Amino acid sequence: MDEKRRSAIKGAFFSEFIDMFDIYLPVVVLSPVLFFFQPAHLSAGVEAILASLVFITTLLGRPVGALLFGMVADRIGRRMASIYSVSGFGVITLLIALLPGYNTIGIGSYLLLVALRFLDGICLGGGYTGAMPLAIEYSRKHQRGFVGGFIIAGFPAAYVTINLVAMLMFVLFPLHGADSPYTHWGWRIPFIIGAVLAGCLALYYIFKVSESEIWKSEIGERPEKVPFTDLLRGKSGRNLLQVLIMMSGFWLTQNIITIFLPTTLLSRFLHLSHFQLTSTLLISYAVLFFSYIGAGLIGQRIGRRRFFAIIGPVIATIGAAILYVLANVDGLTLPVIMLLVCVLSVIVTSPWGVIVTYINERFVTDVRATGFGVGFSLSVIIPSFYAFYMNWLSAIMPFHVTPVVLLCLGGLIGMVGALMGPETKDVDF
Incomplete structure (x- = not known):
């Protein structure tokens, strides 16, 4: 059993990492x-839209994948759902690496890129929907907090890794125009690496990971299957609503840190150079690897619900104050900016060290994978439009203040959503 437990937990960590x-x-x-896939001489506005679609379509595919593979995980097993989804995004990532450019097949190159990224998002959404419930179900009750924090620590580990890989590619394949080595070959290598990693993970699940004993004992031998509608009604339906409210708040705060902070605040407000920006982000994400695990351990000790109830107001006060300083105070030195970014990131993203365990504990085995996948992914949609909310708020307040208001709002919504649910750390599966 110990070997099965370790294999499931390691599989979930690497699934999050590769995802x-x-x-x-x-x-x-x-x-x-991106100009490799697009016609020349586009306006800046059109270029921004085309660039955003490559990322947004992946995010839109994730809730679809979470629902589809969640049902697969609840009906035929967590392990098989993981194998199918990982194999899928491995193949799709490899296909992206082989895409021709605009000069070869015209606008079809960009359309294929966007379509493949949407399909990639579907498979990526299924990657954690099977792997994480499998790992949490194998975990000992008193270790579930650590396991959840350790799994989600795969996110900052992946961010640091991909930036280091990208830096190496820029050195080996210089980028200096449409005919440069990086334009034609350099960008493809990280995609091939991603595809190979996915293939290795699929083989790991095939040969090393066993199906959840809890799922097999409760669902695997049952002749009738639980319909998806059971997730939407009764106690499971109320649990899902509570999780969606809580997660909407914490996704809003997360987006401020992972998207607004690097793309707007540090680069446009504080005018950091590319090297300064990359260094700041690499340091902060390296710190997050350990803070996620620490948050999971704290949640295990004091309770998940209590953790959220405390950290929500902390985000809305201390986190908001730090963000205000970064966005509005001139003359900050680079070391001070790095320190404030690290502290802000640890505070605002700490709920994620507890979230994986908590959501899995909120649902019964029949609908756990589907409930986790839908609750985790569907809640990202409304917060993803944070830039529009900032634009609307700028009509009544300075634009630099709008992210601070959203951070306060997100922290309080996350707290309220958590208080709507019970404590879960002593739940038996």
Whole structure:
């Protein structure tokens, strides 16, 4: 049993790692050469829209994949859902690496890229829907907090890794125009690496990971299957609503840190150079690897619900104050900016060290994978439009203040959503 437990937990960690590695490939590796897939002489507005679609379509595919593979995980097993989804995004990532450019097949090149990223998002959404419930179900009750924090720590580990890989590619294949080595070959290598990693993970699940004993004992031998509608009604339906409210708040705060902070605040407000920006983010994400695990351990000790109830107001006060300083105070030195970014990131993203365990504990075995996948992914949609909310708020307040308001709002919504549910750390599966 101990060997099965370790294999399931390691599989979930690497599933999160490879999931995040593939999701951030276009942002880090492909964004400098998106012109390879597009016609020349586009306006800045059109270029921005085309660039955003490459990332957004992946996010839109994730809730679809979470629902589809969640049902697969609840009906035929967590392990098989993981094998199918990992194999899927491995093949799709490899196909992206082989795509021809605009000069070869015209606008079809860009359309294929967007379509493949949407399909990639579906498979990536299924990657954690099977793997994480499998790992949490194998975990001992008193270790579930650590396991959840350790699994989600795969996200910052992947971010650091892909940036280091990208830096190496820029050195080996210089980027200096449409005919440069990076434009034609350099960007493809990280995608091939992502595909190989996915293939290795699929083989790991095939040969090393066993199906959840809890799922087999409760669901695997049952002749009738639980319909998806059971997730939407009764106690499971109320649990899902509570999780969606809580997660909407914490996704809003997360987006401020993972998207607004690097793309707007640090680069446009604080005018950091590319090297300064990359260094700041690499340091902060390295710190997050350990803070996620620490948050999981704290949640295990004091309770998941209590953790969320405390950290929500902390985000809305201390986190918001730090963000205000970064966005509005001039003359900050680089070391001070790095320190504030690290502290802000640890505070605002700490709920994620507890979230994986908590959501799995909120659902019974019959609908656990589907409930986790839908609750985790569907809640990202409304917060994803944070830039529109900032634009609307700028009509009544300075734009630099709008992310602070959203951070406060997200922290309080996350707290309220958590208080709507019970404590779960002593739940038996």
